[in-house]
Amino acid sequence: MDRLGLLFLAILSTVLLSTASMQATAQQLIVEQFSVAPVTNSFSRTGKLTFKRTVNLAFKSSGYLNRISVDEGDRFKEGDVLASIVTEELKADKNAKYAQLLQAKNNLTREQRLIDQGLGSEQAFDLATTNVETARSAYQVAYYNLEKAQIIAPFDGIVLARHTDLEQYQAPGTSALEVAAFKDNWVVKVALTGMEIASVQLGQIVTVVLPGTGEFNAKVNRIPAIAGDSNLFVIDVLIPQSIVQRGMLAGQIAQVNISQSQQQFGYKIPLDALIKMDEQDRAIVLVQNKLTKELSHQAFPISHIDSQHIYLEADAMDLTLDIVVRGWQHLAVETQSSNKGH
Numbered sequence: 001m002d003r004l005g006l007l008f009l010a011i012l013s014t015v016l017l018s019t020a021s022m023q024a025t026a027q028q029l030i031v032e033q034f035s036v037a038p039v040t041n042s043f044s045r046t047g048k049l050t051f052k053r054t055v056n057l058a059f060k061s062s063g064y065l066n067r068i069s070v071d072e073g074d075r076f077k078e079g080d081v082l083a084s085i086v087t088e089e090l091k092a093d094k095n096a097k098y099a100q101l102l103q104a105k106n107n108l109t110r111e112q113r114l115i116d117q118g119l120g121s122e123q124a125f126d127l128a129t130t131n132v133e134t135a136r137s138a139y140q141v142a143y144y145n146l147e148k149a150q151i152i153a154p155f156d157g158i159v160l161a162r163h164t165d166l167e168q169y170q171a172p173g174t175s176a177l178e179v180a181a182f183k184d185n186w187v188v189k190v191a192l193t194g195m196e197i198a199s200v201q202l203g204q205i206v207t208v209v210l211p212g213t214g215e216f217n218a219k220v221n222r223i224p225a226i227a228g229d230s231n232l233f234v235i236d237v238l239i240p241q242s243i244v245q246r247g248m249l250a251g252q253i254a255q256v257n258i259s260q261s262q263q264q265f266g267y268k269i270p271l272d273a274l275i276k277m278d279e280q281d282r283a284i285v286l287v288q289n290k291l292t293k294e295l296s297h298q299a300f301p302i303s304h305i306d307s308q309h310i311y312l313e314a315d316a317m318d319l320t321l322d323i324v325v326r327g328w329q330h331l332a333v334e335t336q337s338s339n340k341g342h
Contacts, residue, residue, distance in 0.1 A: 029327035031288050034267045036314045039303050041199050042259035047190035049210065049252040052221070052236060054160055056175035059085055060148030065168050070159045070177070080153040082177060085170050094142040097135070104128070104135040155181040160250075186239040187221060188254045191232040197223065199260045206237055207257040216243050218256075266303045267312040273325040274310050283310055286324040286331070295324065295331065 063085035070082050108128040114120030161178040170176060188208060192200065204220045221238035228234055237256055239248075275284045275297065282299040289296070300312035324331075 028330050030325050031322050032269075032325050033320050033322050034269055035320045036265050036267060036316060036318045039264050039266045039268075039311050040259050041304065041306075042257065043196060043306060044255055044257045045190050045192065045196075047188040047237070047254055047256055048250075049186065049188055049239075049248065049254055050250050051160075051180035052185050052187045052238070054178055054180045055154070057082065057151050057154075057177045057179060058173050058175050059083075059151065059170045060172055061085065061145040061170075062172055063089070063149060063170055065164055065166055065170055065176075068162070068164070068166060068176075070162070072159055072162050074159045076153045076157060076159070076179075078153050078155050082151045082153055082159075083164075084150040086149075091146060094139070094146050097139040097142040101132070101135040101139045104132040108132050151176060153179075156183065157181045182244060184238070184241060186244055186248065187236040188218070188239065188256055189234050189236060190256050191228075191230070191234050193232060194227065196258075197233040197235070200235060200258060201260075204258075204260070206259075208237060208239070209255040209257070210248075210252065211254075212247055212252075213243060213245065216240065218243075264303060264313070265316045265318075266314045267300070267321060267323075268309050269312065269323055270325055271305075271308060271310055273323050273328075275328060283312055285312075286328040288322040288324065290322060 066084060066086045067081075068083040069080070070076055076082060108125075108131070111120050111125045111128040115122075115125055157179045159177055159179055162176075163174075163178070164170065164176045188210075200220055200223060202220055202223055205217050206220060207215060208218045209215045218237045218239055220235055222236035224233050224235070269285065273285050275286060278284055278299050280299070281302065283302050284297050284299050286295055287298045288294070300314075303311035303313050305311070
């Protein structure tokens, strides 16, 4: 082959290699279209499933425990007798107080008869009247003590803790059982920073992911007025009653996703599309011209950044952008200034 032929082959090989390299680079590029949308500030936090409120149940009377029908973890229905104390002494005291009340009423009747006959005195009649009221009050207390010798479930719920056992003496007001209601009482407690709490409102709908239950919407039920010891604000997210099921356990870890739309617009693009930040803290991305398909670096002011996305400022009427989200590292493109820079 002569020298001219060799030169032609060399040029042809160079062109083919260059074309193949450009095709390979083009295949490595991933371009996606992004539209202007309201900017949503969203973040996820983990919390624990627990009860919003718990109740301590105690006897109103004193005595020795002779029956307890529940233990920690047991469920019960409203109206169930959960525990009771020995009632023999209480019954005897009630009967004695009732007998005293009847005697006082008989004395009052006799004094009234004497008054009617002109033989009695107003002082004796007043004393008999006072004795009736005193005896009636004593009987009511004895009757109340006997009625309160049982702990009756005030709602459907579960026993969280048991503080007593059979044959133990029960003092009035001392907690025997700690219980929690099932209805409208399951919450996820989530700790937020001061910046995060600013984007949360009472009654706001959030998304909760709970193992074994799945994903569902719930409502922010409580926002504290002040931060706790760790300078975090612990909010309550109330679980809808329709979601509550038998397999739910206090202490389960749940993921809570909180988002809030703001009064501004922008492009939400993945962090992989961010090339760098310029001296004005604007985001540099690689934009493809819709007509010529040419690529250029453009700078955009940043609204905010989360763990997965960067939000570029825009006006509501701005057009869509075609942005290289992957593969821009393989290109050498001349930097251009975007008209979105301020």
